[in-house]
Amino acid sequence: MQHLRQLSQAELARRLARGTLALHVGPYVYKFRSNLRDIVSGLRTLYGDFPLAGEEEFVDFDVALQCTGLSQRLRGRAEFLFDRQSPFETIPQGQSYAFLEWGMNWCVSLHANEYLKLHAAVVARHGRGIVMPGIPGAGKSTLCAALALSGWRVLSDEHALIPPHSTELVPLCRPVSLKNESIEVIRSFAPAAVFGPVSRETHKGVVAHIKADLTKDSHERDPLPAAAMLFPRYSVTETQCLRPRRRTESFIIAAYHSFNYSMMGEAGFHAMKTLMETVPCYDLVYRDLDWAVQTVDELAAELP
Amino acid sequence: MSWYVHSTGQIFDANEGSVVFFHPESGDTHLLSEFAACILQQLETGPMTTGELVEHLAPLMEADSRDALSDSVGIVLEELVALDILSRE
Numbered sequence: 001m002q003h004l005r006q007l008s009q010a011e012l013a014r015r016l017a018r019g020t021l022a023l024h025v026g027p028y029v030y031k032f033r034s035n036l037r038d039i040v041s042g043l044r045t046l047y048g049d050f051p052l053a054g055e056e057e058f059v060d061f062d063v064a065l066q067c068t069g070l071s072q073r074l075r076g077r078a079e080f081l082f083d084r085q086s087p088f089e090t091i092p093q094g095q096s097y098a099f100l101e102w103g104m105n106w107c108v109s110l111h112a113n114e115y116l117k118l119h120a121a122v123v124a125r126h127g128r129g130i131v132m133p134g135i136p137g138a139g140k141s142t143l144c145a146a147l148a149l150s151g152w153r154v155l156s157d158e159h160a161l162i163p164p165h166s167t168e169l170v171p172l173c174r175p176v177s178l179k180n181e182s183i184e185v186i187r188s189f190a191p192a193a194v195f196g197p198v199s200r201e202t203h204k205g206v207v208a209h210i211k212a213d214l215t216k217d218s219h220e221r222d223p224l225p226a227a228a229m230l231f232p233r234y235s236v237t238e239t240q241c242l243r244p245r246r247r248t249e250s251f252i253i254a255a256y257h258s259f260n261y262s263m264m265g266e267a268g269f270h271a272m273k274t275l276m277e278t279v280p281c282y283d284l285v286y287r288d289l290d291w292a293v294q295t296v297d298e299l300a301a302e303l304p
Numbered sequence: 305m306s307w308y309v310h311s312t313g314q315i316f317d318a319n320e321g322s323v324v325f326f327h328p329e330s331g332d333t334h335l336l337s338e339f340a341a342c343i344l345q346q347l348e349t350g351p352m353t354t355g356e357l358v359e360h361l362a363p364l365m366e367a368d369s370r371d372a373l374s375d376s377v378g379i380v381l382e383e384l385v386a387l388d389i390l391s392r393e
Binding site for chain 1: 314316317318320322323324326328331333335
């Protein structure tokens with residue numbers, strides 16, 4: 001199977017311009033179109049090891065980040081397109097890479113209802129996954145990035161995909177999104193981390209993504225069993241700790257932060273129930289990333 | 305006055321003192337106390353007055369005081385009505 005990195009810079013730019021670049025991303029195929037330099041360099045840097053999809057393969061999500069027309073060129077704007085339609089306002093070109101990633105998230109968040117979808121990072125070690133739901137700003141992506149850079153496999157930074165009636169996690173590995181202070185935190189934690197284009201002055205501040213497919217099984221598509229649910233929370237004032245938390249309360253929080261729990265109705269309840277009957281739940285309060293990674297390592301070793 | 309449930313809900317109970325209750329009519333999910341869940345289970349057998357509920361619950365709760373239990377049941381019943389899980393008839 002061919003990978004994106006095997007394309008020359010010119011061939012990558014040509015395919016993007018024509019809208020013929022298609023990649024396998026977890027269970028989906030994304031097709032990309034772009035005429036923006038940040039998108040070419042970002043995909044080359046962060047998606048180099050992703051498998052290319054053949055021309056005959058079914059495309060799940062047709063996305064584009066383009067600057068089209070005189071008005072957009074003069075104003076330095078660009079727009080995200082999904083199936084050639086523009087669901088959002090235009091954005092400054094300097095934010096294009098972050099917006100492409102958000103657009104890719106949006107594709108899965110809005111569609112893909114064959115799974116219960118939790119807003120959570122998912123990491124794995126020893127062939128078992130840990131689901132890490134988190135409210136924005138809780139520190140889940142920072143911890144996810146640190147774990148990725150410490151030998152953990154990233155299944156997702158954004159979506160826990162759980163087939164109903166199972167306790168399995170479907171891998172959907174993509175770059176991990178970091179915001180504001182987290183960018184320097186991770187640069188310090190792992191100076192060799194590979195960063196994509198930096199997008200500034202977005203509605204979430206400064207945003208950058210790191211390459212997260214760092215294990216040899218990163219692009220395998222087989223689901224992994226869920227072993228635990230961990231609620232990370234970065235705090236400078238609280239004592240660092242890992243402590244069990246109630247499954248019922250965890251159920252409610254995870255369901256609240258799900259993309260489609262309510263839409264699934266009773267099937268969503270049973271999917272969550274099946275998961276929560278199986279996995280122990282924990283709170284992880286941390287301020288030191290090294291401690292957090294070591295603690296999660298130890299937890300993984302102890303899980304049945 | 306009797307109390308009755310609109311429809312049988314689904315429960316996730318991890319023996320932690322609280323349960324997750326899914327209400328199929330509204331599609332809402334609630335975190336309820338085990339006490340509230342116990343009241344619902346009683347009412348799923350048919351409409352009951354507060355007094356009948358207290359009689360059924362007293363041995364389960366090992367309650368010394370029927371009056372205190374009746375007060376607690378009354379509070380929970382009102383809360384469940386507010387959540388549209390129960391109605392009066």
